[in-house]
Amino acid sequence: MTEKIDVSQYVEQAALLVDLQLRDEYRDSAIANFEKIQVIAKLVNEFSLPKDIEAAPKFEP
Structure with missing residues (x-):
């Protein structure tokens, strides 16, 4: 964006x-x-992830 x-x-x-x-x-x-939210959202959206990343099937903190 x-x-x-x-x-x-x-x-x-x-x-x-x-x-x-x-x-x-x-x-x-x-x-x-x-x-402020706009600045934070920009940081999150611009963070690049590897193409081969997979979502975790279960969240475990």
């Missing part, structure tokens, strides 16, 4: 989709949190 997402517009649209009345005093914090 090379396109930069307008996080403030995303927050507004997502709030509309889930019928969330996002109060003004929380809007800036919600946008800041989604900007």
